[in-house]
Amino acid sequence: MRDVFLKRLCELAARDERIMLLTGDLGFKVLDEFSSRFKGRFINVGVAEQNMAGIAAGLALEGKTVFIYSIANFPSLRCIEQIRNDVCYHQANVKILSIGSGFSYGQLGMSHHATEDITIMRALPGLRVLSPCEDWETVFCCEYSVAEQGPFHIRIDKASAPSTAKPHEVFRPEKLRRVTDGDDVSIIATGSILGEALAAADILASKGIGLRVYACHSLKPFDSAELFSAVRETQGLLTLEEHTVEGGLGGIVAEILLEEGVIPGFFQRIGLRDKFASVVGAQDYLRGHYGLTASDIVSTIEARFPISNQTRRGTCD
Amino acid sequence: MGACFSMADIISVLYGKYLNVHPTAPTWKERDRFILSKGHAGACLYAALAECRFFPISNLKTHYQNGSKLSGHVSHIDIPGVEFSTGSLGHGLPVAAGMAMAALMDGHSNRVVCLLSDGECDEGSVWEAALFAAHHKLKNLVAIIDYNKIQSLASVDETLALEPFADKWSAFGWKVFEVDGHNHEEILMGLTKASDVNGPSVLLAHTTKGKGVSFMENSVLWHYRTAKDKEFDDALQELMAL
Numbered sequence: 001m002r003d004v005f006l007k008r009l010c011e012l013a014a015r016d017e018r019i020m021l022l023t024g025d026l027g028f029k030v031l032d033e034f035s036s037r038f039k040g041r042f043i044n045v046g047v048a049e050q051n052m053a054g055i056a057a058g059l060a061l062e063g064k065t066v067f068i069y070s071i072a073n074f075p076s077l078r079c080i081e082q083i084r085n086d087v088c089y090h091q092a093n094v095k096i097l098s099i100g101s102g103f104s105y106g107q108l109g110m111s112h113h114a115t116e117d118i119t120i121m122r123a124l125p126g127l128r129v130l131s132p133c134e135d136w137e138t139v140f141c142c143e144y145s146v147a148e149q150g151p152f153h154i155r156i157d158k159a160s161a162p163s164t165a166k167p168h169e170v171f172r173p174e175k176l177r178r179v180t181d182g183d184d185v186s187i188i189a190t191g192s193i194l195g196e197a198l199a200a201a202d203i204l205a206s207k208g209i210g211l212r213v214y215a216c217h218s219l220k221p222f223d224s225a226e227l228f229s230a231v232r233e234t235q236g237l238l239t240l241e242e243h244t245v246e247g248g249l250g251g252i253v254a255e256i257l258l259e260e261g262v263i264p265g266f267f268q269r270i271g272l273r274d275k276f277a278s279v280v281g282a283q284d285y286l287r288g289h290y291g292l293t294a295s296d297i298v299s300t301i302e303a304r305f306p307i308s309n310q311t312r313r314g315t316c317d
Numbered sequence: 318m319g320a321c322f323s324m325a326d327i328i329s330v331l332y333g334k335y336l337n338v339h340p341t342a343p344t345w346k347e348r349d350r351f352i353l354s355k356g357h358a359g360a361c362l363y364a365a366l367a368e369c370r371f372f373p374i375s376n377l378k379t380h381y382q383n384g385s386k387l388s389g390h391v392s393h394i395d396i397p398g399v400e401f402s403t404g405s406l407g408h409g410l411p412v413a414a415g416m417a418m419a420a421l422m423d424g425h426s427n428r429v430v431c432l433l434s435d436g437e438c439d440e441g442s443v444w445e446a447a448l449f450a451a452h453h454k455l456k457n458l459v460a461i462i463d464y465n466k467i468q469s470l471a472s473v474d475e476t477l478a479l480e481p482f483a484d485k486w487s488a489f490g491w492k493v494f495e496v497d498g499h500n501h502e503e504i505l506m507g508l509t510k511a512s513d514v515n516g517p518s519v520l521l522a523h524t525t526k527g528k529g530v531s532f533m534e535n536s537v538l539w540h541y542r543t544a545k546d547k548e549f550d551d552a553l554q555e556l557m558a559l
Contacts (some may be wrong), residue, residue: 051446051449054416057412060415061415083400090402
């Protein structure tokens, strides 16, 4: 996803000389195309993320479209106040590009796990939060973030995630994308962990359970309309994220549904629960260790669906 | 108020003699940019902008009042002439560096000036920006330090000593001009000389917190306090006599 994003960014930068890319001394080899083609529009600011965000705000207020690039939490949490005060309060045209969402850098340890950024970043007024689920969405998220004025936080996996787009499918920005049809249970996933939801759908289909899988690339703004349809048209709802459920996708969905009074037959947030990952492992291994895999989704659904009287009563999570 | 009075002369020179800004065109592309990074002294900036007719002087009465736009720390929203909102220390210089870089990239001749407090230089982000500005030879960037040597709880020396302060800036690759921060000629001379430097410059402006009011000078208390009633009258009397 990182590579397709940067490739598209280069294509856009070739046509728009306002686009700049700043990095906090990361991106070995992967930023070479941008830096060599657009000298003067690429700046390695060094290991100085607060400065990077401030400089980006200054450049943006002078008319530039500025991407700030780093990995995991470095371009976000490390300089959160600069993003809040300098970027968001001024609605500066700065796009925070964080490579390595979730456990993308699993083996490197918790300092490199982006597992709380959705919660924190979505709280900042005026900051849109994108979390594409696969390569096809990533390309469009790049285009969208350039086309739209204002701050964005864009979190993407380092690795490739195969496209799930149907032939001739049109990307609809900020909309939930229904990837599989199903009328029994819905699941909304964000990020590349969508793949686990799709695998779960296959398993459940063989057991006669229809899982409707949604890909959520836009956490803020969030597509409430389609969310309500999902709840009204199926009998239960899950959310899936390689991230804490506290204020992440699970939190977003819970807030919207409860405030609107649209209550699923059952509701379950799947994600991390108040934990740092101190176990070492690659992304797949950690998903397995922390209960975020297709088989975990299947077991969760089989425990709740079909809905018994016990399941139905007061069991929002 | 102490924080405002230590920089009042600097602000007077900036808006009276140096900055190329126009109240009728506050967003003119070629204007000089000024960022007050020590945002807690916003009242001083607002006063200067009002004097320069960026907005009516009568608006100053709304400062700090319910429903006002003139917040305690400087805000840009709906206030012509304010480039950037600040309040949390350490933010201004990186932004100023970004603006300076943009100007150089685009071939504009405007300058960018950023006024910081001395205590603010405890913030690491100031030094990140200092490294960056020197590395990229941002010759259109001038920082001014309101060096009144007092910060929130005690003196700078007692809190986190900055001396040798000039040496530090110099070591970071900045051209340093030490000036009396209450001498208008010296301030202007320093700013003018900065134009000849092929890189960023810093004016270390030696100032007195609460300058001009005898009971406020060099007092930590007046970092926080606003004069009321008799204190206000006495202060005004002393200032009018200057």
